[in-house]
Amino acid sequence: MRKPMIYLLAGKLWKDAFRSKVMVIALGLMVFLLLFSTYSGWENYHDQNYTRDVMQDKVQQSWENNPDKHPHRMAHYGSFAFRLKHVLSVFDLGMENFVGNAVFLEAHKQNTVNFSEASMSTGLLRFGEVSLAMLLKVIVPLLIFYLGFASIVRERENGTLKLLISQGISRKEIVFGKWFGLWGLSLVFLLPVFLVVLLFVLIESHDSLYADSLLRFAVLFISYILFFAILSAITILVSAFSKTSKGALVKLLGIWLLFVIILPKSLQAIGYYLYPTPSKIEMETAVEHDLIKQGDSHNPDDPHFKALKDSVLLANNVKQVEDLPFNYGGFVMAKGEALSTAIYLEHQERLYKVYTKQNNLERNSAFLNPYTAIKNLSMGFSGTNFQSFLHFKDKAEAYRYKLAQDMNQLQMDFIPNKGKAGPNKISREYWKAFPPFKYEFLSVSRVFKNELISILALMLWSVLAVFSLLKVSTNLKAI
Amino acid sequence: MYRLLFKSFFRTKIFFVSLVLLLTVGLVSICIGKQYLVKQEQAIVAAQEFQKESIKRNIEYHNDDLGLLLYYLRFTLIKKPSNISAISIGQSDVNPLLQTVTIRGLEGQKYDTDFENPSLLMSGNLDLGFVIIYLIPLVLIALTFNLYSEEKELGTWRILAAQTSGKSKFLYKKLAVKMLFVFVVLIFLLFMAKIILQIPLDRRYLVILIQSVLYSLFWSTLCFFIVSLLKSSSFNALVLISIWVVLTILLPAMVNNYVLNKYQVPEALNAMVEQRDGYHNKWDLEKEATMSGFLEAYPQYKKYTVPEDKFSWIWYYGMQHMGDITAKETSAEMTEKIMQRHRVNEKVALFVPTMHAQLSFNTLAGTDMVSHLDFLKALTKYHESLRLEFYPKIFDNNPADTIDWKVHNAKFYTPKHEFNWVYIILPTLLITLLITVFGRFNLRKL
Numbered sequence: 001m002r003k004p005m006i007y008l009l010a011g012k013l014w015k016d017a018f019r020s021k022v023m024v025i026a027l028g029l030m031v032f033l034l035l036f037s038t039y040s041g042w043e044n045y046h047d048q049n050y051t052r053d054v055m056q057d058k059v060q061q062s063w064e065n066n067p068d069k070h071p072h073r074m075a076h077y078g079s080f081a082f083r084l085k086h087v088l089s090v091f092d093l094g095m096e097n098f099v100g101n102a103v104f105l106e107a108h109k110q111n112t113v114n115f116s117e118a119s120m121s122t123g124l125l126r127f128g129e130v131s132l133a134m135l136l137k138v139i140v141p142l143l144i145f146y147l148g149f150a151s152i153v154r155e156r157e158n159g160t161l162k163l164l165i166s167q168g169i170s171r172k173e174i175v176f177g178k179w180f181g182l183w184g185l186s187l188v189f190l191l192p193v194f195l196v197v198l199l200f201v202l203i204e205s206h207d208s209l210y211a212d213s214l215l216r217f218a219v220l221f222i223s224y225i226l227f228f229a230i231l232s233a234i235t236i237l238v239s240a241f242s243k244t245s246k247g248a249l250v251k252l253l254g255i256w257l258l259f260v261i262i263l264p265k266s267l268q269a270i271g272y273y274l275y276p277t278p279s280k281i282e283m284e285t286a287v288e289h290d291l292i293k294q295g296d297s298h299n300p301d302d303p304h305f306k307a308l309k310d311s312v313l314l315a316n317n318v319k320q321v322e323d324l325p326f327n328y329g330g331f332v333m334a335k336g337e338a339l340s341t342a343i344y345l346e347h348q349e350r351l352y353k354v355y356t357k358q359n360n361l362e363r364n365s366a367f368l369n370p371y372t373a374i375k376n377l378s379m380g381f382s383g384t385n386f387q388s389f390l391h392f393k394d395k396a397e398a399y400r401y402k403l404a405q406d407m408n409q410l411q412m413d414f415i416p417n418k419g420k421a422g423p424n425k426i427s428r429e430y431w432k433a434f435p436p437f438k439y440e441f442l443s444v445s446r447v448f449k450n451e452l453i454s455i456l457a458l459m460l461w462s463v464l465a466v467f468s469l470l471k472v473s474t475n476l477k478a479i
Numbered sequence: 480m481y482r483l484l485f486k487s488f489f490r491t492k493i494f495f496v497s498l499v500l501l502l503t504v505g506l507v508s509i510c511i512g513k514q515y516l517v518k519q520e521q522a523i524v525a526a527q528e529f530q531k532e533s534i535k536r537n538i539e540y541h542n543d544d545l546g547l548l549l550y551y552l553r554f555t556l557i558k559k560p561s562n563i564s565a566i567s568i569g570q571s572d573v574n575p576l577l578q579t580v581t582i583r584g585l586e587g588q589k590y591d592t593d594f595e596n597p598s599l600l601m602s603g604n605l606d607l608g609f610v611i612i613y614l615i616p617l618v619l620i621a622l623t624f625n626l627y628s629e630e631k632e633l634g635t636w637r638i639l640a641a642q643t644s645g646k647s648k649f650l651y652k653k654l655a656v657k658m659l660f661v662f663v664v665l666i667f668l669l670f671m672a673k674i675i676l677q678i679p680l681d682r683r684y685l686v687i688l689i690q691s692v693l694y695s696l697f698w699s700t701l702c703f704f705i706v707s708l709l710k711s712s713s714f715n716a717l718v719l720i721s722i723w724v725v726l727t728i729l730l731p732a733m734v735n736n737y738v739l740n741k742y743q744v745p746e747a748l749n750a751m752v753e754q755r756d757g758y759h760n761k762w763d764l765e766k767e768a769t770m771s772g773f774l775e776a777y778p779q780y781k782k783y784t785v786p787e788d789k790f791s792w793i794w795y796y797g798m799q800h801m802g803d804i805t806a807k808e809t810s811a812e813m814t815e816k817i818m819q820r821h822r823v824n825e826k827v828a829l830f831v832p833t834m835h836a837q838l839s840f841n842t843l844a845g846t847d848m849v850s851h852l853d854f855l856k857a858l859t860k861y862h863e864s865l866r867l868e869f870y871p872k873i874f875d876n877n878p879a880d881t882i883d884w885k886v887h888n889a890k891f892y893t894p895k896h897e898f899n900w901v902y903i904i905l906p907t908l909l910i911t912l913l914i915t916v917f918g919r920f921n922l923r924k925l
């Protein structure tokens with residue numbers, strides 16, 4: 001392959017493209033959509049995070065402002081966790097609007113994360129959302145197909161392909177020239193988007209987040225460049241194999257529909273169909289059932305808690321709980337909390353395993369569908385996928401547990417047992433000593449691990465693309 | 480003539496592909512709807528069991544302390560499911576079908592969600608509504624985009640033109656054959672849905688049928704309009720798919736983005752915190768701070784005395800209710816914001832048949848936002864009726880066995896299902912007529 005030849009052919013594709021109406025309309029549309037989604041993405045990110053930040057501070061203040069009281073009152077007073085958006089959610093909204101944003105954290109009870117944007121929206125949300133990533137994932141592939149479907153087949157229809165070959169340009173040069181041309185063209189749409197995103201990453205990331213966000217950005221950037229290379233290769237391949245340019249276009253449109261709409265949606269639906277999940281009430285029933293089996297702290301005759309009492313009395317060498325050196329109520333609650341939390345988490349874990357099974361059907365289809373690969377990868381690195389949400393949920397639950405147990409500990413240490421002398425309250429200084437909820441995003445290494453399949457699939461597709469182009473160049477029909 | 484057209488159409492590959500695609504995806508979507516109904520049924524049974532069991536068990540432990548018993552007991556209100564909702568699952572996967580509440584403050588319980596896989600929520604349900612809104616247009620496009628151009632490009636148009644008297648009439652007939660095929664499949668699928676999902680043949684079903692037919696008619700005329708421009712097949716395919724992308728993806732998504740940003744709902748988070756503080760702060764205040772507000776709302780309980788120096792249930796439930804009262808205003812604002820979102824969406828949808836079809840399907844299926852808000856209103860009422868029933872008994876220190884617990888089964892709420900025929904049918908009809916006129920006008924030149 002001769003470089004100048006490839007540049008020449010690629011350059012010709014550019015010239016032709018920029019002369020065509022499709023490109024003019026596409027560029028106009030993209031500029032408009034870019035502006036719209038940048039604005040709406042940024043506004044969403046900024047406003048929501050601002051609100052949640054303010055709320056989180058407010059919640060902490062009201063926590064600290066509580067007067068002296070019994071620590072168990074504080075365990076019920078509880079706290080809230082508000083989910084913060086990653087700056088890259090400006091780029092890819094992912095599941096942002098379908099997962100909850102705020103959760104009330106209190107003793108004894110795991111509350112659901114409520115107020116997802118979806119729960120406050122009309123049915124319109126199901127049409128999807130416009131984000132910068134959506135433009136790159138959904139709209140630009142269509143544009144690549146529009147711009148490239150005729151690239152080889154039209155040359156053949158016009159007889160110019162034969163001419164090129166007879167002038168001594170090799171088939172390989174033609175195929176790769178066209179491919180580079182189309183790929184380069186697609187980057188015209190990609191670069192502005194990533195410039196905008198880079199800008200946001202630079203202004204929004206502070207200190208420790210800086211390297212993390214930049215790394216995420218870099219992975220996204222490279223992935224999308226590869227994705228476009230794959231799409232361009234598919235376009236060239238279809239164009240090379242088709243008899244007429246109309247046939248090439250229809251095939252490519254079919255591929256687009258299959259990749260972007262039909263496959264992902266059907267597979268997700270089938271996954272859901274194959275692996276049914278319990279409703280909340282069913283799971284709560286199961287949790288309660290297990291809890292009663294293990295030990296019901298509400299039941300005065302419960303064997304588990306009776307045995308616990310006996311062993312504590314024995315260990316401390318006293319006859320009745322009132323004589324224990326710590327508050328017995330606090331002790332029982334601490335044990336109960338540990339028990340109920342473990343059982344709840346076990347059931348939740350089981351539920352999430354089913355979700356994973358439901359999703360894996362679609363996730364693994366990345367090997368058949370490059371769109372799926374980029375979709376999951378893009379959400380993962382933008383911090384807007386299910387794992388990112390679970391990470392928040394886990395952190396919130398850990399905070400809740402710590403809050404409840406710290407309060408139980410304070411009760412054990414400072415509140416006298418029934419019938420004993422002593423204050424029934426402790427100083428408010430203890431509230432201030434309890435740290436506020438602080439959310440940290442999933443580490444990049446975890447994201448890499450989560451998205452391993454998507455990354456692998458994307459790489460495999462890239463190799464396959466180059467390989468097929470090589471293959472097609474050897475038997476490209478001139479007429 | 481028609482026989483010949485049908486025959487040649489049935490021989491094409493695209494006929495076969497469309498038929499198989501529509502039938503398989505259509506039937507799969509109906510099965511998914513069925514599964515959704517079964518899941519609802521299971522959840523309802525589970526909720527009924529749960530309530531019975533938990534009442535039974537808790538009475539054993541807390542018979543002497545009704546206040547404490549009712550601290551634990553949970554009561555369920557179920558939105559009566561209707562089978563037609565399986566056609567358009569809409570927002571009913573995000574918004575729970577039933578809510579299980581204690582008689583403590585409602586605001587903290589009202590918005591609890593059910594468990595649902597967010598990946599599924601994001602990709603949306605593959606219900607029959609999806610097949611109608613997304614796939615039927617695609618099939619129509621695939622069948623009609625080369626209605627004229629294929630004859631032209633194959634060189635058969637000249638022969639045809641010489642042989643038929645009305646050239647445009649021939650195109651109409653060809654279009655009619657393809658449209659008829661799509662409509663037959665569409666009606667067949669809706670009929671299958673009726674049988675498999677056991678949907679009663681009522682007004683709601685009929686309007687869904689009419690709206691589906693109208694919607695398909697809209698796409699048929701749109702394809703026809705593009706064909707009437709007499710451009711090449713590639714041009715038509717490109718333009719029609721672009722229109723499809725704009726109407727089913729870009730435009731609704733942009734409207735949605737705009738509405739979500741324009742009408743943000745920070746009130747949701749505020750109300751949540753206000754409710755907690757409104758209740759909990761009362762623990763640290765004089766009893767009077769609670770009782771004045773509570774007795775203002777429910778003066779019938781003035782006769783009960785509230786001991787100043789110790790705990791009493793009237794004070795406790797009063798505090799709980801004060802949480803709701805504190806959050807009431809913000810909560811109402813939140814509902815109003817959501818309604819605002821709904822109204823803007825509906826208005827825009829009048830001009831965009833895809834959006835209008837989705838929203839009207841949801842309305843007819845009872846799976847729209849408004850229907851859920853109505854359910855929440857009913858839940859609020861139910862919660863109050865429970866409280867008003869139990870309050871005096873708690874305050875009188877009645878033991879639990881004085882209450883007839885058998886009547887406290889999970890309760891059903893029957894949604895209203897009101898809709899306006901004209902509002903649902905007219906917009907799509909008008910737009911379709913308008914496009915037809917333009918298309919016919921174009922074809923005069925033929």
